[in-house]
Amino acid sequence: MFIHNQSRSMKKMFFVSALGLISFSAFSQDAVNKAMVDQLRKDKEKSDKGVSDPKASAKASFWMDRATTYSSIASQSSELDSSAAKTAFESYKKAAELDPKKAKDAQKFLTGEDPSLFNAFVRQGAEKYQNKNLAGALEMFQMAQQVNAKDTLASLYGGIAAQQIDKKEEAKTQFEKYAENGGKDPSVFYGLAQLYRAENNFDKAVATLNKGLERSPNNKDLKSEVVNILLASGKEDQAIAELTNLTKSDPTNVQNIVNLGILYDNMNTKLGTKIKEIQGKIGGGASKTADLTKKLEAEKGKIEIYDGEIKRISGLIKKAPKPDLKRQLADVTAKKKESTDAIVAIQGEIKAAEEASKGNDNAALEKELADLKAKKTTANNEAITAYKKVLEIDAANYDALYNLGVFYFNEAVELKREVDNMSMTDYQAKGKEVEGRVCGRFKKAKPYFEKAIQVKDEAEAKENLATVNNVLEQFAGKQVACTEE
Structure with a gap:
């Protein structure tokens, strides 16, 4: 019954990030000077021939020129080579190897001091992403991080690309780098937590959400998901504590109060079974x-x-x-x-x-029984209090109306079971009195189901109301006086 926001937040993450990719690569080719493209094509052809020339390829200056040419292609005219940034990267490395004097100039590009090579990788990664070549996009974003390991842009896009091709471990690695480097987008922390949750690593999932909350303290999706994961991991008491804090910090958030009521309601049922x-x-x-x-x-x-x-x-x-x-x-x-x-x-x-x-x-069993009964009483009262508080804020809240109806309906069923198990002697002594309380509980449930149906024409509420009306008719036929407490 607990509400999850997973699908909404995950869509949000991909939507926001995809916009970033589009904006990064949306330079109109019309704006690129045709003469420049022609020149880059000529420079590329010349450079490619030079690779097989022993004299030229022995010089560091050749590899620096080749790196500049391919970096320009990656930045301005990717149709000449969709992976030009990789060639530029390798060329800078070759120049540094051949001539220590050139190494200093090459290292500026290889370490991101000059951002042009980094930007070339991100741009070509974005283009591959848009062309649905997600594996190629991931490779480009990974190489961008070799150039600048402290940047959040490439790790963000790398994580998205990895996740979309189901490389979960790589997606986690990329998103963790994003977080380590100071990334703040709450949807990334949400998405990373989902990856950990999917493998039942609940502690890591909660830690990830809490890290996201340090950077976005008021994010409601992250706060709600902490509660959901605590519930999924069986830490019901912690979930209630977290959700109680949420209702205090945001007292008009009806859904949080409904969810708190549901938690106590479920706890009440479980304790009854125990x-x-x-x-x-x-x-x-x-x-x-x-x-x-x-x-x-x-x-x-x-x-x-x-x-x-x-x-x-x-x-x-x-x-x-x-x-x-x-x-x-x-x-x-x-x-x-x-x-x-x-x-x-x-x-x-x-x-x-x-x-x-x-x-x-x-x-020992008697002591345990007493403790359980005390906890059940608390859970019982807290559930009712939460649902009624919701109705004070929103009198037409279907969940609160329906759940209160179910709450009193179930209490009536439990009391009815007590009557059914009575011996003839017990029934003669107190059966009528208990039946009056059973009738009273069903009568108490009735208006909540009626109001719930007015809000939302749901089959579940209509079926329960029909059962309640039938039972009350039977009690009326037996002339049982309903006792409402």
Whole structure:
């Protein structure tokens, strides 16, 4: 029932980042001087021939010129070579290797001191991204980071490209670099947390969200997702604490209050189940043994009756061996056999029940039961308080209306179960009083379902309302007075 914002935030991340990529590469080719393109083509052809010329390729100046040519292609005319930035990078490295004097000039580009090579990689990565060559885009963004390891732009785009081709480990690496380098976009932290959550690394997911909150303290998506992940990891108490803080910092955020009510509501249900388990352990052995003993005595009583019948019919057969009397004797003998077998089975069950109850520490179970009941009372009250607080802010909130209706409906069902399990003596003593409370709970649920249906015509609310109306009609027919507390 808890609300997730995953799909919205993930779309936001890709949408915002894709805009960045488009804006980075959206230089109109019309604006590029045709003569410049022609010149770059000639320079490229000359440089490519020079690579196979032993004299030219032995000079560092040749490789510096080649790096400049290919860097210009990457920045201004990628149609000549969509991976020109890589050639520029390798050429700068070659120049540095050949001549220590040129190394200093080359290193300015290789380390990002001069940003032109870095920008060339990002530009060509963006172009590959737009052309759906995501693997090629990722490679360009990774190389851009070799040039400038402290920049956030390439790691951001690299993470997006990696994620879209399902390279989850690389996506995590890229987004982590983005965070380490001071990136602030909350949607990146959200997306990174989702990657960790998908592999059940909940602690890392929460740590990532908290890091994002350090940089965007008021981001509601990050705060809500912390709660969601705590819930997914089974840390319900922590989730409630986080969500309670959210309701205090943003008291008019209805959804947060609804979600808090749902958390307490779910906790109330879980505690109720646990309480029944403990009660079963405490009273299970004794009560089960008692019930089985009653069954055992009943079967033994049947044996006495069957023995009497067998004796009586056998006497009649001696006097007059009629076929009908023989059939009666066979029937009674068969029934006695059934009871004899039942006695053996019940005795085995009694022994098993007695053995099972020996291992129970009833004192410890009683203490645990008391603690659970106290927690259930708190959860019960907090759920109702949260839902009613929502209705104070938004009287037409479907979730709060429907959930309150379900809350009182379930309470009625629990009380009805109590009536159904009563012995005749108990029912005569207090059955009518409890039935009045059952009726009162159903009556209390009714207006919430009615208002919920007015807000949203949902089948679930209509079905529950129909059940409530049917039950109330039955109580009216039995002339049960509804007791509302």
